[in-house]
Amino acid sequence: MLPPRAEVVVDLDAIRHNTALLAARAAESGAATMVVVKADGYGHGALPVARAALDAGATWLGVVSVAEAMSLREAGVRAPLLCWLDVPGTDLRPAVESDVDIGVSTVEGLRAAGPGAAVHLKIDTGLTRNGCPPDLWPELVAEAASSGVQVRAIWSHLACADEPGHPSIDAQAKRFDDAYDIALAAGLRPMRHLANSAATLSRSDLCFDLVRVGIAVYGLNPLPHKEDLVPAMTFRSSVVLTKRLPAGESVSYGQTWTSTVDTTVALVPVGYADGVPRTLSGRMDVLLGGRRRPVVGRVCMDQIVVDCGDDPVRVGDEVVLFGTGADGGPTATEWADTIGTIDYEIVTGMYRPRVTRRYVGEP
């Protein structure tokens, strides 16, 4: 078998482990677990992740668009499924007819879902994206109570759950309670869900009936303290060329790096077209031959160059760009920290036509 050019390996056993851990936490508060597989499962593949997660204790799935929901249904996934944000005018009937619950923030959205739909009414408690502002909430609730829809849940989303102790968390929880009271007063008996991964792991009091976990399922920890999560994605490639470089030679566009001693460099056929941010130029290592080694010079569209010193690297040697970190290698979180973003963006950005995806672990 040829060594990989650019490959994402997704460990479904890690997805299972992380889901089981989160579902056990949620269950301590009596909550069920929705695994969020939007954006093609944060770049890991929505369908295999959904199946592994349902096998490991999740009972709900969450996506953003109707198209994402329908592709799960068309693949035979029958689990309860919520989709929460599409453009006004999207035909919701196929989703409703396929038992997909619809997230609703407005009276127009309620009408679009139509009688017979199962809806989750979203209250904006302070994130100020979608969700119904508190002043419009009584009207939305009244309309929902009289319109023939089934109000399965009320829900909201936290702005700062990844900063435990942030005052906005309690402020949002208070508004959520108020919204629930209004729904009860209107005769509704909905479930409640508020917690994302960070809140599920740090605020058992906010787990209510259901938690919506994403990033932690993929093994990335949104909290400052340690959790026993296993990153599911490994990004790997292989050496395609090595050359001996005399001291004083420069590498890659702009000649930003020059060798100070004779050294061996290895060419790896991945670049920013494959998900290596160009802003990591001069600031990243790879794991090659069991050791961390620096990438030198600029990250190109299709290639990076690794300084291997006098070590005997060979064409075909495996190169891990990021992985679990257990072997001392780089992680998606390390990439994110280096360039000033979050690991969500790194892994979600790995869904690329030139990068193949392979699954390991029990399917």
Ligand SMILES: *Cc1c(COP(=O)(O)O)cnc(C)c1O
């Ligand atoms: C993406 C998303 C989640 C999952 O958040 P994580 O931080 O990945 O756990 C939960 N709820 C909503 C509304 C989302 O958009």
